[in-house]
Amino acid sequence: MHVLILGGTTEARALAARLHDTVRVTSSLAGRVAAPRLPVGEVRIGGFGGVDGLVEWVRAHAVDALIDATHPFAQTISFNAARAAATAHVPLLALRRPGWVPAAGDDWRPVSSLEEAARALDGLGDRVFLTTGRMGLAAFADRPQWFLVRSVDAPEPPMPARTEVLLDRGPFTLEGERELLARHGIDVLVTKDSGGAATAPKLTAAREAGIPVVVVRRPPVPQGVPVAATPEEAAAWVRGRAEAPSPRT
Ligand code: NAP
Numbered sequence: 001m002h003v004l005i006l007g008g009t010t011e012a013r014a015l016a017a018r019l020h021d022t023v024r025v026t027s028s029l030a031g032r033v034a035a036p037r038l039p040v041g042e043v044r045i046g047g048f049g050g051v052d053g054l055v056e057w058v059r060a061h062a063v064d065a066l067i068d069a070t071h072p073f074a075q076t077i078s079f080n081a082a083r084a085a086a087t088a089h090v091p092l093l094a095l096r097r098p099g100w101v102p103a104a105g106d107d108w109r110p111v112s113s114l115e116e117a118a119r120a121l122d123g124l125g126d127r128v129f130l131t132t133g134r135m136g137l138a139a140f141a142d143r144p145q146w147f148l149v150r151s152v153d154a155p156e157p158p159m160p161a162r163t164e165v166l167l168d169r170g171p172f173t174l175e176g177e178r179e180l181l182a183r184h185g186i187d188v189l190v191t192k193d194s195g196g197a198a199t200a201p202k203l204t205a206a207r208e209a210g211i212p213v214v215v216v217r218r219p220p221v222p223q224g225v226p227v228a229a230t231p232e233e234a235a236a237w238v239r240g241r242a243e244a245p246s247p248r249t
Contacts, residue, residue: 001242004028004063005039006081010198011095012069013039014231019238026061030077032135034153054084063088065241067234068225069095073192075219082222091241094227095234097195099218100203107212114139117190117214121145124212125187129180131202132192132216137163148184171198177205190214 001023005012008029016039019025025041028048036045048054058066068081078094085092102108109124111117114136121128121143128147130140134155140147141158149155150166164184180186181202189206191199193215206213221227228234 001064001238002026002062003065003067003238004058004061005067006070006077007039008032008036008074009069009071009097010196011097011231011234012067013037015067015069015095015234016041018231018235023238023242026063030074032153048080051080051083051087054080055087058084058088058090063090065238066090066092067095067238068092069234072096072099072194072218073216078225079222082225092225093234093237094221094225095231096221096227096229098229099193099195100200100215103207105207106203107207107210109212109214110217111214112217114216117216118143120214121188121190124214127185127187129184129186129189129202131199132190148180148186172201174201174204177201178208181205181209181211186211188212188214190216192216193218 005027007027020041027039029045031045134151137159146162147160152169
């Protein structure tokens with residue numbers, strides 16, 4: 001059995017580690033990060049060339065099952081995976097870590113897009129900690145506030161005129177996040193609802209400091225695609241497919 005994991009997340013790496021002893025696993029990365037953390041097993045890097053390219057790859061490499069373990073906000077590849085799986089008659093599972101849930105004392109301002117997040121900043125203070133990644137900074141480019149932008153690789157313009165860049169990659173600690181908020185005098189935090197433990201300490205630190213958090217809601221998983229919440233659940237789904245006859249044509 002050959003499983004293609006569309007990756008770029010901690011959960012995708014955990015799933016590859018769980019599966020690679022029992023089935024053939026290829027992990028696919030977009031190639032956005034200069035020095036990515038690589039999963040065990042075979043790895044391919046770079047886009048497929050849209051839905052048709054993905055269908056072609058799946059057929060050419062005799063893929064039996066497809067797992068979309070991409071980041072909850074990687075919407076294009078998720079929709080491409082759904083269309084490619086239907087075209088190639090390959091079963092598809094989405095692996096999505098659960099979203100974050102506010103706790104008592106949180107001051108969250110949910111929004112639907114980065115553009116809405118930029119508008120929501122008015123009246124929340126001058127010093128913004130922006131953790132939505134280096135892509136999409138254009139949405140904040142005309143904002144007058146000062147931004148601390150944290151990202152794995154350096155962002156490129158357009159970006160806000162008053163920006164300080166902090167190159168770093170999670171997991172982050174609560175102590176570190178507390179210190180960061182205090183050192184930079186942060187008034188407001190902006191985050192996507194990425195979920196997971198690696199980047200959650202900033203939410204606790206913001207709660208403790210009474211800092212409001214602008215939270216960008218997740219886009220939906222494509223209709224009809226089953227969802228697993230953990231690598232364990234996804235591995236069980238693969239084992240179920242391994243025991244069933246392949247529907248590939
Ligand atoms: P996206 O907008 O959904 O995808 C844009 C294009 O990138 C896709 O059409 C596809 O190109 C290519 N692509 C994306 N993921 C791929 C993968 N795993 N393997 C091969 N090609 C892939 O994605 P994005 O938001 O730019 O994210 C890119 C990658 O970074 C994802 O794999 C995701 O897991 C990871 N990531 C994203 C975020 C985020 O906030 N969006 C955060 C952390 C990690 P073709 O059409 O040419 O196939």
